[in-house]
Amino acid sequence: xxxxxxxxxxxxxxxxxxxxxxxxxxxxxxxxxxxxxxxxxxxxxxxxxxxxxxxxxxxxxxxxxxxxxxxxxxxxxxxxxxxxxxxxxxxxxxxxxxxxxxxxxxxxxxxxxxxxxxxxxxxxxxxxxxxxxxxxxxxxxxxxxxxxxxxxxxxxxxxxxxxxxxxxxxxxxxxxxxxxxxxxxxxxxxxxxxxxxxxxxxxxxxxxxxxxxxxxxxxxxxxxxxxxxxxxxxxxxxxxxxxxxxxxxxxxxxxxxxxxxxxxxxxxxxxxxxxxxxxxxxxxxxxxxxxxxxxxxxxxxxxxxxxxxxxxxxxxxxxxxx
Numbered sequence: 001x002x003x004x005x006x007x008x009x010x011x012x013x014x015x016x017x018x019x020x021x022x023x024x025x026x027x028x029x030x031x032x033x034x035x036x037x038x039x040x041x042x043x044x045x046x047x048x049x050x051x052x053x054x055x056x057x058x059x060x061x062x063x064x065x066x067x068x069x070x071x072x073x074x075x076x077x078x079x080x081x082x083x084x085x086x087x088x089x090x091x092x093x094x095x096x097x098x099x100x101x102x103x104x105x106x107x108x109x110x111x112x113x114x115x116x117x118x119x120x121x122x123x124x125x126x127x128x129x130x131x132x133x134x135x136x137x138x139x140x141x142x143x144x145x146x147x148x149x150x151x152x153x154x155x156x157x158x159x160x161x162x163x164x165x166x167x168x169x170x171x172x173x174x175x176x177x178x179x180x181x182x183x184x185x186x187x188x189x190x191x192x193x194x195x196x197x198x199x200x201x202x203x204x205x206x207x208x209x210x211x212x213x214x215x216x217x218x219x220x221x222x223x224x225x226x227x228x229x230x231x232x233x234x235x236x237x238x239x240x241x242x243x244x245x246x247x248x249x250x251x252x253x254x255x256x257x258x259x260x261x262x263x264x265x266x267x268x269x270x271x272x273x274x275x276x277x278x279x280x281x282x283x284x285x286x287x288x289x290x291x292x293x294x295x296x297x298x299x300x301x302x303x304x305x306x307x308x309x310x311x312x313x314x315x316x317x318x319x320x321x322x
Contacts, residue, residue: 185225
């Protein structure tokens with residue numbers, strides 16, 4: 001009787017195992033057809049760094065990198081900025097043949113030469129500044145723009161040389177100079193040669209002042225260190241984008257030094273405007289026509305006829321976003 005019960009129990013266990021094996025085969029992942037995913041290419045959507053909203057990348061690019069939900073101004077590449085600012089035809093790049101060199105054979109955790117190669121691959125630029133001459137509403141102008149993705153937009157020998165080239169071109173063409181700054185400061189891998197660019201660029205701008213040619217400096221997020229202590233704050237007009245971080249040392253360094261809590265918005269463009277350190281704040285979509293209006297007044301040119309139309313469009317878009 002006991003043996004019969006044992007045999008019966010063994011059969012039940014075997015049956016349960018067979019049943020479980022059959023169920024597991026049915027539910028095995030390899031036998032389940034995966035849910036069909038939507039065929040959406042990568043990079044179509046992006047997220048705002050400020051409000052966290054998911055944005056259609058093409059719409060964001062049309063809005064020049066400004067979030068349509070919260071008006072956060074995202075960082076823009078040098079070429080994208082120049083393309084949006086200058087007239088579509090006739091722009092010529094200056095100083096593109098200049099390339100950085102590792103004269104000091106500098107090495108920290110990595111060779112400077114290797115850092116340059118990596119930065120050039122990441123940014124698709126030879127160095128951290130792009131200079132072009134062209135027209136703004138048919139007014140001749142020279143424009144320089146920092147490339148922040150190239151080693152934090154740090155100022156080194158090539159950046160200084162290209163900026164001086166921009167000044168020389170302005171003097172030759174007798175036209176204004178505009179510079180869009182986005183930099184963490186001087187490039188430590190070039191030591192004193194990078195610091196020397198502060199004096200070099202400042203001396204070049206003094207020649208423009210002697211000639212009475214306008215220099216407009218536009219400070220974008222971030223503009224720090226040696227760049228803020230030289231060419232970025234030497235404009236006849238110093239203009240900033242909204243909420244841009246502008247200063248010499250960073251807020252955390254200052255707090256650790258003075259051992260006091262800094263006021264809200266410290267070193268942001270709105271704070272600097274309130275204290276009189278800059279002249280005005282201009283939203284990126286309005287930058288082109290507003291700077292054209294200012295340059296027309298500064299150079300005694302008639303205001304371009306189509307500026308009023310562009311101003312009306314930009315104002316309407318701003319009201320729609322609000």
